[in-house]
Amino acid sequence: MMSESQELYQALIMERSKAPHFAGRPEAFDAQGQGENAMCGDRVQVFWQRGGVVRHEAHGCAIMTASADLMAQAVAEKTPSQMTALRGAFEEVVTSGRENPALGDLNALAGVAQYRSRIRCATLPWVALAEALKEGQVHG
Amino acid sequence: MMSESQELYQALIMERSKAPHFAGRPEAFDAQGQGENAMCGDRVQVFWQRGGVVRHEAHGCAIMTASADLMAQAVAEKTPSQMTALRGAFEEVVTSGRENPALGDLNALAGVAQYRSRIRCATLPWVALAEALKEGQVHG
């Protein structure tokens, strides 16, 4: 019955939203960024460490939480400019609904494209990451 | 072709609007009243003399001017309270469109009932007359 909805809320998403792998505020980090969606109260903090270590504290819906976690996984060991490029590619996937083979697990969020108002949920962690990178640049 | 419109703009109305019988400011009068329709710029002054003499100065459309003149004719030698009663009967005619045999020439204006916004034109002189009568009462 729920086959279609499972396109969006597939196992990977449910799993990562219930038990994220990259959650928690690290003891040390080089910059942080925030994302907030006033409409629904979603809130996420992203912590960046030089060398490409990213962690998150996500409070909100499954899509946003899973997206934060899959982001942290995807950007591991990437440079800031690679992260920025990845953000562009990811946003393309969640707005177009077309998967991008280069993006791996991030493609799990492609189904969000059908819900314009949920796209914000998927991209919110990336907004927070961008803020962190900007801060990292200034202070780093 | 214009038979229908002639119901409203019949000979009597055209005649009295072009050459009113009771127009002009009298040398002496006991009270006066004004009527103004800001929407179209119609303006009328009504002068009342004890004993039931009424004159008018009407600036505006044919309906209003003819109505002022037929009013002056109809109220001649009437008491103020008779005039007030006549006003009620006349307003009934121009809002209902049903002629009232007791009103004589005033019935020429019955056709105005089909034009809600023109009813004001026909009743404006009566508003001015009422103002004059009120003034007459106070000062008389």
Added chain:
Amino acid sequence: MSVREFNLDEIRKDFPILAQQVHGRKLVFLDSAASAQKPRAVIDAMVHVMEAQYANVHRGLHWMSERTSDAYEAARDKVAAFLNAQAREEIVFTRNATESINLVAYTHGRTALRPGDAVVVSEMEHHANLVPWQMLRDAHGVELRIAKITDSGEIDWESLEAQFADGKVKLLAITHMSNVLGSYTPAERLVAFAHARGAKVLLDGCQAIVHRAVDVQALDVDFYVFSGHKLYGPTGIGVLYAKRELLDAMPPFMAGGEMIESVSYQRTKWAQPPHRFEAGTPAIVETIGLGAAIDYVQALGFEAIAAHERALTEHGLKVLAGIEDLRVLGAAQDRGGVLSFTMPDAHAHDIATLLDRQGIAVRAGHHCAEPLMGRMGVTATARASFALYTTREEIDALGAGLLRIRQMFK
């Protein structure tokens, strides 16, 4: 008043949209508190104006304009009768309830209220009945006070008493039914309470007007506002009722054509109410459509509508109570068919999206009542709301959908 039997199958046929499918499923529309669907009669009335009898109103002498003006003003009569206003001049047409409240804040608020006076609102207001008063506070030096509600979502009378204690309150602006909790407020008692303390009362009737007969004279309320689109009517049309003497004393809000008696560069003379408050070409077609919506609900009658919706609400509460860990917000004695709820782990947005995949439309978010979310200790809720066309089966479908979601997130 009721001239038509309340036959749900027949009624549902009046609403063309209810036959639509969403994601290959039958549409189950449980979002009527946000905006209701439109019956054929409303759509037809609007089409009729545009196809057969349209021109600008009031300013024309020709047939089309006179007839259109008549129809427009007849809608005013209908609204006046619907609210049992004392006079048709007490009905002002606006775009929506939001504009109605802003109109009162800009005009009555900036003349009848003085710096130092206070306005009281409750903790369960829609932003539309909160933010205009914040703007008045900031622009005009009026104090804004918040009357608390109880955990069950009812007026906390002690708190209300306390807000009024110093005699500074000149206006109580309060909802007649919460769009989140479904609570009705005891309008008559509130009005009597405020009047006894020298304050006027504005009731936000957006939700209440859809479900109950409202008699502004019996309530003795000073201002009553609602939107057409929630009452099965068109968008773009709202109503402000105000007592004649209040309207008489209010300066205009917006200026332009229609609201004027005469204009010169030096001095402009305002028209009498209600036209003083209706600047420019009004929402002619929508106003006439609102008249048709009122005819529609009155033909069914609020007695029958309320009975149907009462049964739906009871059923809905029972269905929701059957879902493990689901929390329904509020528990007012007097509550209508607006049910907000949360589930642990499953965020309101997830609930709404997952239900949507099954064709079920509910709303999720803060419902334009952020402070109330804080008061109830949540950031967002899902909300199912019922209308006269809602069925028991639709509520069962909601229950089944929620059960599945509960499984997923467990």
Added chain:
Amino acid sequence: MSVREFNLDEIRKDFPILAQQVHGRKLVFLDSAASAQKPRAVIDAMVHVMEAQYANVHRGLHWMSERTSDAYEAARDKVAAFLNAQAREEIVFTRNATESINLVAYTHGRTALRPGDAVVVSEMEHHANLVPWQMLRDAHGVELRIAKITDSGEIDWESLEAQFADGKVKLLAITHMSNVLGSYTPAERLVAFAHARGAKVLLDGCQAIVHRAVDVQALDVDFYVFSGHKLYGPTGIGVLYAKRELLDAMPPFMAGGEMIESVSYQRTKWAQPPHRFEAGTPAIVETIGLGAAIDYVQALGFEAIAAHERALTEHGLKVLAGIEDLRVLGAAQDRGGVLSFTMPDAHAHDIATLLDRQGIAVRAGHHCAEPLMGRMGVTATARASFALYTTREEIDALGAGLLRIRQMFK
């Protein structure tokens, strides 16, 4: 851009109302400047929303709401493209042009303008572009100045220069086309003139937008306003275009749902433009209908529309010139299909009523431009106005009707 041939017979079939009869005569509708008739495409677009795809916008996550939001926001894109705005965020939806102007007066007027600054309007403004500035003057201490027009109904540049001489003018609010005289104002030159003197410019495009392509970037105008109902669109929907940086700096006008980023009792954060200025549930159906109206005129193309209307205007002027003693007001070089006239003895109201008996709808009165009436030495005029669906034969019918009236009143 024009994808459709300008075939008048076919075009007239698009407008169902044109087949109506009035007093047993074929309707001759020469009152489009007051409000235009609606093509089937607009009516259908509105019906489609209400029958198949309706819910409240922006706040919903479900299919109906998302689709309706898409259609609503697509209309914003259409308006932005229609005006050649730089960004869709520069388009604010209002009820009508009147509200658009009031919005600017309440927000920009009370923040960007300071007491002692001056606003200039012309002698040929509609009340909608005069009285809001009078209200601003009275509430905010701004000076209101009037730029004269010539007897032919054109801007008197000497007078305009004089008004700007002391450098106090911060806003020129002026019509783009007179609703009485039919004169177009030289918008580009006016904007350059005002900008060179440090003033912003608001153009009242109510009439102009119906007849000509408008490019706000080419004009470099700061504010541009119009109403949907004159552009063959629905009632209840208007547009404010404003340059992004001006909107960014403007505080909200009305408050409520949609226009808010976050709300707490202490502090409310406004949303970005355009939503900051769209409080409450918008005129959803009407906005989508306006989009359909824009599609409709753009499919015909303004080149074809303007050519047709130019021919009508020339013919109309010729026909009126043939009627003894009839006076046409104004004689601007650049004039469109709005012809106001007077006849000795026959009052404008008499003319309108008598024409109406023949099925011909014209407007009579001061046309919400009382000061202009004084300037032209009349108290009222009759006015015939042409639209894209007007025919030469209809103008001939007007001429024949006026001839008969001339006979009656001679």
